[in-house]
Amino acid sequence: MTSSSDSPAARAHLDLRGAALLIVFSSVLGLNQSLVKLVNAGIEPMLQSGLRSACAALLLISFMALRERPMPLSHRYLGLGILNGLLFSGEFACLFLALEHSMVARVSLLFYTMPFFVAVGAHFLFPGERLTARRVGGLLLAVSGIALVLLGDREATASPTLLGDLLALAGAACWAGLTLVTRATRLKELPPDQNLFFHLVVSAIVLLALALLSGDGIRDLTPAIAAIFAFQVVVVVCLGFALWFWILSIYPVSVTASFSLLTPLFGVFFGAWIFEETLSAVFYAAIGMVCGGLVLINGRR
Numbered sequence: 001m002t003s004s005s006d007s008p009a010a011r012a013h014l015d016l017r018g019a020a021l022l023i024v025f026s027s028v029l030g031l032n033q034s035l036v037k038l039v040n041a042g043i044e045p046m047l048q049s050g051l052r053s054a055c056a057a058l059l060l061i062s063f064m065a066l067r068e069r070p071m072p073l074s075h076r077y078l079g080l081g082i083l084n085g086l087l088f089s090g091e092f093a094c095l096f097l098a099l100e101h102s103m104v105a106r107v108s109l110l111f112y113t114m115p116f117f118v119a120v121g122a123h124f125l126f127p128g129e130r131l132t133a134r135r136v137g138g139l140l141l142a143v144s145g146i147a148l149v150l151l152g153d154r155e156a157t158a159s160p161t162l163l164g165d166l167l168a169l170a171g172a173a174c175w176a177g178l179t180l181v182t183r184a185t186r187l188k189e190l191p192p193d194q195n196l197f198f199h200l201v202v203s204a205i206v207l208l209a210l211a212l213l214s215g216d217g218i219r220d221l222t223p224a225i226a227a228i229f230a231f232q233v234v235v236v237v238c239l240g241f242a243l244w245f246w247i248l249s250i251y252p253v254s255v256t257a258s259f260s261l262l263t264p265l266f267g268v269f270f271g272a273w274i275f276e277e278t279l280s281a282v283f284y285a286a287i288g289m290v291c292g293g294l295v296l297i298n299g300r301r
Contacts, residue, residue: 085202
């Protein structure tokens with residue numbers, strides 16, 4: 001266990017360095033949706049997701065071995081850890097398949113509705129996080145924005161995207177379930193790397209097994225696609241989340257949470273830039289409604 005003298009000094013307010021790091025992290029997560037769609041051209045989505053978890057798990061286990069960190073394999077955590085790993089598998093299976101069937105901008109917006117699912121679940125699980133009138137207003141505003149994306153923007157897209165849209169929402173629900181299980185059970189006792197161990201190891205096994213059943217496998221694996229995949233493993237999964245956990249250890253959670261607004265916006269931007277996706281006025285209105293809902297959900301009482 002790390003002593004208090006080894007821990008980074010906590011800060012009461014977000015400084016310029018923290019804000020810059022949060023913007024970088026949000027932009028990397030927003031870019032990740034486009035990277036997944038690019039790699040889908042060379043590696044089938046389920047196989048890509050499983051390989052990413054497997055490679056990241058090997059790096060994490062190596063790090064834990066070097067730091068002499070224990071593996072969280074006791075019966076106290078094992079069952080719940082496997083449950084979280086299954087939710088993590090569902091989250092990324094849905095996300096990677098959604099990007100196969102829908103535009104990056106739509107998937108980015110719908111996938112990052114996760115805080116709304118968490119807010120509803122937390123209302124029933126945690127007495128101190130009841131839905132206030134302000135939060136209910138945020139939920140209604142966001143749900144209206146989602147309905148606008150699913151129904152009102154259908155004619156503006158080049159091809160039917162309902163399956164991809166629903167998969168993105170299912171992925172957000174799995175992500176929210178994972179968050180709630182961690183917060184409501186003894187898993188909250190574990191440090192981030194030991195929680196991540198369950199996510200990566202279980203999802204690697206599950207997703208690679210599902211990839212074997214799909215039969216698609218490798219499509220057109222070029223050096224460029226292999227490089228993008230390596231970037232995902234090292235920068236997005238390993239370094240990105242290590243940075244996120246470090247930020248959470250020294251800056252107020254209430255402040256850092258508000259930066260989640262930037263991720264879907266970056267996702268929409270990169271999707272429009274890389275894939276030249278044309279977005280309608282209806283979609284931009286939906287972005288405003290969903291982001292407004294996030295502000296109301298995350299805002300202080």
